[in-house]
Amino acid sequence: MMRIGFGFAALLALCIVGFSGGAEAARCGNNASGFEAWKRQFAAEAQARGIGRRGISALMGTQYAYGTIKADRGQHSFKLSLDQFMQKRGASTIARQGRSKKAQNAALFAAIERQYGVPAGPLVAIWGLETAFGSYMGNQHTLSAVATLAYDCRRTEFFSDHLMAALQLIDRGRLSASQRGAMHGEVGQTQFLPKAILLYGVDGDGNGRVDLNSRADALASTANFLRAHGWRPGAGYQPGQPNYRAIQGWNAAGVYQQTIAIVGRQIDGG
Numbered sequence: 330m331m332r333i334g335f336g337f338a339a340l341l342a343l344c345i346v347g348f349s350g351g352a353e354a355a356r357c358g359n360n361a362s363g364f365e366a367w368k369r370q371f372a373a374e375a376q377a378r379g380i381g382r383r384g385i386s387a388l389m390g391t392q393y394a395y396g397t398i399k400a401d402r403g404q405h406s407f408k409l410s411l412d413q414f415m416q417k418r419g420a421s422t423i424a425r426q427g428r429s430k431k432a433q434n435a436a437l438f439a440a441i442e443r444q445y446g447v448p449a450g451p452l453v454a455i456w457g458l459e460t461a462f463g464s465y466m467g468n469q470h471t472l473s474a475v476a477t478l479a480y481d482c483r484r485t486e487f488f489s490d491h492l493m494a495a496l497q498l499i500d501r502g503r504l505s506a507s508q509r510g511a512m513h514g515e516v517g518q519t520q521f522l523p524k525a526i527l528l529y530g531v532d533g534d535g536n537g538r539v540d541l542n543s544r545a546d547a548l549a550s551t552a553n554f555l556r557a558h559g560w561r562p563g564a565g566y567q568p569g570q571p572n573y574r575a576i577q578g579w580n581a582a583g584v585y586q587q588t589i590a591i592v593g594r595q596i597d598g599g
């Protein structure tokens with residue numbers, strides 16, 4: 330390096346930044362004004378990482394998601410106690426309705442437990458907490474939401490990762506470019522972010538494709554997620570028991586984790 334003239338070294342450095350510099354290459358922004366320029370930079374980076382034409386064109390078709398940013402800025406960071414959280418999320422209703430959901434889908438849950446070792450309770454609890462059993466999955470354009478959050482300066486790195494995963498999924502035909510879901514890019518009945526779909530999505534109903542809007546696909550994928558996070562068939566999932574750790578992988582909030590365990594137990598009848 331010492332022997333390379335300054336001009337060439339600087340040029341080389343620029344090339345390195347331009348072609349393999351990771352997220353730093355595309356500059357984040359806090360309003361819509363830089364989004365189009367950022368998209369072109371991210372597209373170049375994605376192309377360099379092997380994303381093909383279908384993914385790139387889906388990215389270029391995204392629009393700055395004002396609704397997503399509004400929802401993101403409006404998130405309150407105050408902490409709820411476990412009781413407050415459970416009341417706010419309707420935990421007792423979820424437990425009551427969850428018992429019927431378990432009974433109505435008994436064959437599906439039995440098949441999932443055979444394959445992944447995860448019983449119905451925590452799966453039904455997650456299903457109820459995330460989308461009220463598939464009754465509200467959101468109507469935001471998923472790729473625009475994820476691209477906007479990747480561009481936004483608040484959590485650039487986290488969402489850039491999800492955006493790259495979403496582009497891979499689209500490229501491979503595993504996610505539709507027109508997919509819609511929740512405000513932060515979560516998809517389907519148990520609200521998977523793109524990277525989770527890529528890593529843990531499975532075809533639960535056996536129709537040959539992974540579609541998280543499908544009940545069986547979403548629940549099997551959720552069981553697969555828990556299994557991949559260390560779930561041990563037959564072991565307990567309450568705080569202090571071996572499978573609580575897998576539940577902790579689902580959501581970072583302690584009150585959320587405890588609610589899954591409590592509601593899950595109420596559904597499983599333990």
Ligand SMILES: [Ca+2]
Pocket residue numbers: 531532533534535536537538539540543546
């Ligand atoms: Ca399927």
